[in-house]
Amino acid sequence: MKPVVVGISDFRIARKPQRLVTYGLGSCVAIAIYSRRDGVAGMAHIMLPLAFERDQVLMPGKYADTAVEAIMEAFRERGIGQGDMEAKLAGGAEMFPRAVEGIGTRIGARNVLAARSILEDHDVRIDGQDVGGNLGRTVEFHTETWEMLVRTLRGGMKVI
Amino acid sequence: MKGTRITGHLMTEDDINIIREVCSIGAVQAGKALTRLTGLDILVEDPDFITMTIGDVPSLFGGMRQPALGVLVPYGGDEEGKILLLLSEEAATELKGLILEGSRQKSEAMVDSAFLEMGNILTGAVLTILARLADRVLVNRPPILVRDMAGAILDSILAELGTLSNVAVALVYRLSHPSGGGLLETVILPDPGSLSLFTDAAERLRSGR
Numbered sequence: 001m002k003p004v005v006v007g008i009s010d011f012r013i014a015r016k017p018q019r020l021v022t023y024g025l026g027s028c029v030a031i032a033i034y035s036r037r038d039g040v041a042g043m044a045h046i047m048l049p050l051a052f053e054r055d056q057v058l059m060p061g062k063y064a065d066t067a068v069e070a071i072m073e074a075f076r077e078r079g080i081g082q083g084d085m086e087a088k089l090a091g092g093a094e095m096f097p098r099a100v101e102g103i104g105t106r107i108g109a110r111n112v113l114a115a116r117s118i119l120e121d122h123d124v125r126i127d128g129q130d131v132g133g134n135l136g137r138t139v140e141f142h143t144e145t146w147e148m149l150v151r152t153l154r155g156g157m158k159v160i
Numbered sequence: 161m162k163g164t165r166i167t168g169h170l171m172t173e174d175d176i177n178i179i180r181e182v183c184s185i186g187a188v189q190a191g192k193a194l195t196r197l198t199g200l201d202i203l204v205e206d207p208d209f210i211t212m213t214i215g216d217v218p219s220l221f222g223g224m225r226q227p228a229l230g231v232l233v234p235y236g237g238d239e240e241g242k243i244l245l246l247l248s249e250e251a252a253t254e255l256k257g258l259i260l261e262g263s264r265q266k267s268e269a270m271v272d273s274a275f276l277e278m279g280n281i282l283t284g285a286v287l288t289i290l291a292r293l294a295d296r297v298l299v300n301r302p303p304i305l306v307r308d309m310a311g312a313i314l315d316s317i318l319a320e321l322g323t324l325s326n327v328a329v330a331l332v333y334r335l336s337h338p339s340g341g342g343l344l345e346t347v348i349l350p351d352p353g354s355l356s357l358f359t360d361a362a363e364r365l366r367s368g369r
Contacts (some may be wrong), residue, residue, distance in 0.1 A: 007310065008215045008224070009322070024224030024311020027319055047214075047315070047322045060323060095316050096232050107319045138225050138313020148342050152307055153227055 003140065006030070011044035014075050020141040025091035027108035029131070030139040031064065031115050032088045032148060033071050033124055038080045041143050042071035048107070049114030064114035072122055086160055087119050089129040090120065090139045090146040110130035129159035175362040180209045182293060182361065183331055186285035190333075193281040197274060200337055200339040204282075207348075208332040214318050220347050221248050224246050224311030225271050228252075231279025233303045235287060238296040239351030244307060244317045246310065248274075251344050258337055258344075270320070272305055279303045283348060293361035302358075317349050324352055 003021040004014045005139035008028065014020045024032050024069035025045065046059040051063040060070035071084065071158035094110035112131045119126060129136070132151045150158045184206040191204035210220075218224040234242040247255065252275070259274045260295040284300055289299040305314055321328050331348040350358065 007249030008318070009326075010215070024226075024314075026220065026312030028311075028315050047319050059326065062326075062341070073183040093312065095230075095306055095308065095312055101313070107316070136309035138309065 001037055002153055005046045006043050006061075008045050009047050009059045010072075011061035011067050013040065013042045013071070013078075013138070014141075014143055015040050015083050016143040017102070018143055019086050020143075023138045025137045025139065026093050026095045027091070027111060029064065029091035029108075029111045030137075030141075030148075031067060031071075031119070032139075032141040033068065033075075033085055033119075034087070034141075034146060035075070035080055035085055036146055039070065039143065040070070040075065040080055041076065041141060041146075042074055043139075043141055044071060046115065047110060049110045053156075058150050061152045061160060064111060065118045068115070068122060068124075069120045082123065084133055085124040086127040086146075088127055088141070089115055089131055090137050090148060090150045090160070091133040093133050093135055093137070095134060095136065172348070172349070174366065175359065176209055176211070178365050179358050179363045180207070182289050182365075183207045183209065183286060186289045189209055189288075190282050190285040193285070194278065194335065196279065199278055200258055202258075203336045206310075207332040207334075207335065208246070209356070210330045212328055213326050214322055214328050216328075217314055217318060217330060217349070220313045220330060221310040224309060226310045228308070228310035228313055229275060231283075231303050232306070233277060233279050233283040234301040235298050235341065236301060237291075237299040239298060239353055239357060242317070242351050243286065243354055244313070244349045244351075245279045245282055246313060246347045246349065248345070249287055250302060251346060255312065255335075268340065274287045276303045276305050279305075279336035282346065284333070286348065286350075287354075290357045290361050294357050295364070296357065298357075314349065317351050320351050320354075322351050329358070 003019040004080040022045040022088040032043040060066040092108035112127040194202040229252040231245045241352040335344045
């Protein structure tokens with residue numbers, strides 16, 4: 001079965017037994033939210049922590065706050081309630097640790113903090129995470145096992 | 161007025177043509193500097209100036225997960241900013257071969273140092289001309305080299321661009337060598353501060369300042 005590919009600043013919903021995949025995360029973060037009971041999962045590839053004007057955001061998958069809200073809304077549209085939601089996170093690396101100028105400073109860490117905070121606001125429990133460091137990551141989320149496979153070019157594979 | 165909105169500025173087709181012209185002047189200088197660096201006769205063709213949505217940038221390298229080499233060149237002076245130079249793994253390997261062929265030393269450290277220098281040369285060529293046209297003093301800071309997935313390397317610049325719009329600008333340079341197999345492509349991605357310099361320079365040229 002072909003995976004459901006989540007592009008940069010995008011989000012997608014998948015049902016069991018589909019697999020969600022997103023490639024080449026640096027400071028970006030993959031947020032996977034799922035309900036084991038309902039057999040459904042959503043994953044976003046967020047680039048930035050918070051949207052300044054939430055109502056005017058054209059790409060809700062771009063920001064941690066609007067992406068989580070968009071996934072929860074997509075669940076609601078499918079008749080899935082908010083209870084028993086869990087989440088897994090990966091990404092948030094600092095690819096150029098010595099690059100200290102500009103808005104890009106610690107953007108990975110800020111993305112992770114924002115994702116955790118907005119998930120907490122929605123009462124979504126974080127079940128696993130592989131965040132920080134300075135390596136790029138490719139992520140696969142399996143709805144059959146609810147496992148997230150995190151691959152790096154040099155660091156091998158991790159299952160969370 | 162028709163055009164592309166880049167970091168808050170409307171850039172017209174005329175502006176883009178001016179910038180393309182400016183970068184072409186830099187390409188000639190970069191070719192000479194690379195020839196001195198490698199000891200080979202390297203020619204840098206006029207670059208393509210491409211505007212695209214942020215999500216489409218990784219397609220320049222065959223996708224987000226493709227292995228790539230990035231050289232980030234920060235600069236200071238009158239303005240702070242950074243420019244990212246990215247090579248696909250194939251292009252980096254080909255360039256490494258060219259560097260080793262032209263050099264008496266044959267170490268990996270020397271190759272990394274040459275990649276860093278190449279980043280300095282290509283981005284420096286753009287910065288020098290931009291500084292002159294925008295009437296600023298810009299000073300290159302030590303470059304940083306990273307090998308990883310293209311998407312992961314690009315994130316650092318794309319995230320900054322993403323705070324202002326969904327549009328990115330890429331300068332695609334093609335390097336050729338008479339005895340080489342073909343053209344070698346490298347992409348330069350300016351951050352929002354650098355893009356403001358581009359628009360400022362274009363505006364000054366248009367108004368004849």
